[in-house]
Amino acid sequence: MKSPDPGAEPHHATAYSIAAAEFDCEVIENEAVNAEYMHIVATADPLATSVAAGQFFHMLCPKDGPNGPFFRRPMSVYKADPKAGTVAFLYKVTGSGTRALATLAPGDRLDLFGPLGVGFALEPDWRRIVVVGRGVGLATLAPLAELAAANGMGVTAVLSARSPAVMISGERFRAVGADVIEVTDAGGTSGPARLERVLRGLIADGMADAFFTCGSNRLLLLLQRLGREFGIPGQVALEQQMACGLGMCFCCVREFRVDGGVAHRRVCWDGPVFDLQEAISW
């Protein structure tokens, strides 16, 4: 079915945990990793740590006043550690919810609902993947790099940030054996022309069986163009304001290009990870 089609079936129906639950977690750590990003770690039970790369939790931020956050806030998982029984998130303080989240101290409670959404799907015949992320989008891509490495795939990570001081996750990517290319606005290395040269080089070297991205419209457009030119598949993790997180309210719909038409899909339910070419930039 073409337009109007609010909520067509997801493009890849990978099976994720059929259950989700509200967890009353204990904060173990909540610290600034640099001037912009915070790292929060909380206790989690096995259902919560079964979260897959690209899936998210819907977080209840503490009330910061009478107008304090009413909705939950979606956050993709940065690290899930089933052995330690913890989940971690990397977040940027941007508004009332994340500001309140930043006030939590070890020992405080944090209410998480999840795991939710459709995460990244790796095809078994991919040998080498390229992940390209910017800003806090890198938090979403780090568990994917780990998953790919665990499946024997080579990973090249192109990490983009405003400046080296707010660059994150380089270590996470290196730890799984990824080749890390860091580019910054401050260093003049993150411009589109320069990035395109880097990516074309990776394609020529046979390093790009698939592209993955999150966090930047510009990067999405660039990867879509290169993907079309070279027939390279890919996936993108998208963000959209959410209320329910469970596909019930239809506030998070976005338009997608599907079979020559426009389909409306719910980011929380059909995504947040979507086919690279189907996503429409914002």
Next chain:
Amino acid sequence: MVDMNVEIGGVRLANPVMPASGTFADGLDKAVDFERLGAMVIKTITRELRVGNALPRVCETPEGMLNSIGIPSKGMPYFHEETLPTYTRYSTPLVVSISAPTVDGFASLADEVSLPGVAAIEANISCPNLEEDGKAFANEAASAERATAAIRRRTSLPLWVKLSPNVTDIAEIARAVEAAGADALVVANTFLAMAVDIESQRPRLGSVTGGLSGPAIRPIVLRMTWQCARAVDVPIIGCGGIATAEDAIEYMLAGASAVQVGTVTFVHPTAMISVLEGIESYCLRRGYERVTDLVGALSVEEADETDMEWVDPLR
């Protein structure tokens, strides 16, 4: 053991707790066992294909939210092939919410959804009446009555009619809808409202205005429930800002025979289950054998009318 059964306009429910239309869908089964619900009320359907409204479609407000989701509808083939089978797998009664832009549209849609597996129809009459002045059917007794009567003639299923709170005298509308053949009333839909972002100086909703829901509206809808319960004999389903069992009990004491939980499910997905369990334990603690004993049990010492006039312009 408390007998939690209730009968709502011809439908027997195992308990009085159900979702509000538009705040419930199959995805919730990740967190909630639908067999435990009193009923399943699904998102309003329309015959027309619709994509819904401009973004942003929601925003937060103190203890509540605004929405202008609209009624994105995938049309009737989708309803028959996908929606219906999704819910008829459960033994919980299915309530189908319908809406239409004309009286005849309401009637024919009611006819079309009067199918095996559908336990009741909920008529969402808070939508514009395109044949008249474009005002919602629910806004005036006459148009609410016409829509209800037309649906009544075309279906033998129990008919619940959902009222709008955006009216001066809700009891008058309740009486008109009852007279036109409604088996139960749902009180109420959302309040027309708006919010402004003072930095961008733009409305916070893509469609400028939207519906206010959540705990913020509870005291007002509770008052309306009480007014309707005094005005009509058919059962009333209270709906507005219910977050906890205490809230639901408030509604039942004021005259609601059942309750719908809406917005709060977005924040606490299992809220309906804790509401249900809390009502049961309240009954146990207070020695009620049947949950129906709560309905309208409010004891009111009539205040001196003249003293109260200044707070109560609507009564």
